[in-house]
Amino acid sequence: MHYTYIIYSSSADRFYIGSTSDEISQRIRRHNAPHRGFTSMANDWRLVYLEQFDSIQQARKRERQIKAWKSRKRVEKLCGFTMP
Numbered sequence: 154m155h156y157t158y159i160i161y162s163s164s165a166d167r168f169y170i171g172s173t174s175d176e177i178s179q180r181i182r183r184h185n186a187p188h189r190g191f192t193s194m195a196n197d198w199r200l201v202y203l204e205q206f207d208s209i210q211q212a213r214k215r216e217r218q219i220k221a222w223k224s225r226k227r228v229e230k231l232c233g234f235t236m237p
Contacts, residue, residue, distance in 0.1 A: 154206070154207075155173070155209045155212040156172060156173055156174075156177055156180075156206070157203075157213075157215040158171055158173065158177060159203075159232055160192075161201045161232075162195035162198050163197060164195045167195070168229075168232075169184070170220050172212040172213045173212070174212075184198045201234055202232040219231070
């Protein structure tokens with residue numbers, strides 16, 4: 154299966170939107186492992202939203218759609234995310 158996912162870091166107070174064909178738990182572990190890139194700023198990323206697709210093309214299309222919103226509020230609403 155293929156996925157579009159959103160992860161959140163409370164220490165960075167940031168969301169990351171991505172897509173993958175990997176197992177989702179494995180992908181999140183890689184985000185939390187030492188590396189270079191956007192998610193390297195924190196190591197407390199947790200899954201807050203997941204959609205499943207039959208093809209990677211569909212998952213990437215959905216990822217681009219969400220990123221095109223450029224709205225944290227819309228992402229929060231999609232995730233059912235509320236700030237304390």
